[in-house]
Amino acid sequence: MPMALVGEPPKRRAAVPSGVLGMLLFVAAEVMFFAGLISAFTITRAGAPPLAWSLPGGVVLPAAETAFNSIVLMMSGVVLVVAHWRLRRGEDAKAARALLAATILGAAFVLLQGREWWGLLSRGVTMQTSTLGAFFYLIVGTHALHAACAIVGLGVAWWRLRRGALPAGFFYTAETFWYFVVAIWPVIYFRVYF
Amino acid sequence: MVFRTLVVALALLFAAPASALACPVCGLAGPGNNGWAYLAMTLMLSALPVGILGGVLFWVYRRTKEAEEAAEAEQSRRASAAPTRRQAGVEAVR
Numbered sequence: 351m352p353m354a355l356v357g358e359p360p361k362r363r364a365a366v367p368s369g370v371l372g373m374l375l376f377v378a379a380e381v382m383f384f385a386g387l388i389s390a391f392t393i394t395r396a397g398a399p400p401l402a403w404s405l406p407g408g409v410v411l412p413a414a415e416t417a418f419n420s421i422v423l424m425m426s427g428v429v430l431v432v433a434h435w436r437l438r439r440g441e442d443a444k445a446a447r448a449l450l451a452a453t454i455l456g457a458a459f460v461l462l463q464g465r466e467w468w469g470l471l472s473r474g475v476t477m478q479t480s481t482l483g484a485f486f487y488l489i490v491g492t493h494a495l496h497a498a499c500a501i502v503g504l505g506v507a508w509w510r511l512r513r514g515a516l517p518a519g520f521f522y523t524a525e526t527f528w529y530f531v532v533a534i535w536p537v538i539y540f541r542v543y544f
Numbered sequence: 545m546v547f548r549t550l551v552v553a554l555a556l557l558f559a560a561p562a563s564a565l566a567c568p569v570c571g572l573a574g575p576g577n578n579g580w581a582y583l584a585m586t587l588m589l590s591a592l593p594v595g596i597l598g599g600v601l602f603w604v605y606r607r608t609k610e611a612e613e614a615a616e617a618e619q620s621r622r623a624s625a626a627p628t629r630r631q632a633g634v635e636a637v638r
Contacts, residue, residue: 365607378596385592389585396578 369523377530380496384534387492388541391485398481405470406479411486412466413543419462420539423497426455427532430504430525437511437521446511453504456528460497463490486542493531493538500528 395403405411433448467487477484503524510516 365611366604371604374600378593378600381596382589382592385589389589392585393578393581396581 367519367522369519370526373523373526377526380530381534384489384492384538387485387489388537391489391541394481394485403482404480405475405483407474409470409473409475411543412469415466416463416539416543419459419466420535422455422462423459423532423535426452426459427529429455430528434521434525437518442511442514446508449504449508449511452528453501453508456497456501456504456531460494460501463494489538489542493535496527497531500524500531504528 429448430452433445433452436442436445436448467490470483475483475486477487507516507521507524510520
């Protein structure tokens, strides 16, 4: 058994996993991207004539249905926190179940959003029909794209955890991205739907 | 000639702001009172990068401090454990 020398410098561990730091910088850039979209939306809406800011045919954005979807997304974030703590306590099996539940809830959010899009498209609301429609599809669609990418990351993390080959850095990186997707949604929801 | 050019330039300078917009996106301004929107979004877009980068840097700084403290605690633990081993070695030789 090798003995440690008294004067030996202590082993240094990474203060922040490289993946998490990289993801944080990426998330910072993404926050600015969404801020730009929301800024453009807010300014255009404030400058629009009162009756011009609506969807064609008297269609309104499905705020109530989306509120339910939002709750599903928030629950996904909470369940991911549970997975995090279970993983830290070494309860891999329970962590895998929580991670799978978070992934499924996230996927359910995207699918329910897709169902709403289908309803709007079938009523003739497209990006070309109105400015509100264009902004709606652009902002919500971009968020859905991010959510889909994050769900793939969570799914891969779950698969690797089940196989017992999940590096902590990978999980924290995927987790950071999902928290971004969850946290930015209420801002989008209250800004775009109301 | 120079004086006349200066007068014309000054006259243009004072007359222009009424029609020339310094803001490149102010052409978007519609009939609504969207001045507050420009102001609010300018403040948001100005504060966000500073807030985000400041937050990330502060978090990394705290994590680094915690890691250093943990490393120092480990070092002092090893230092206090080392004489005991040495003493045990001496006793084994006896």
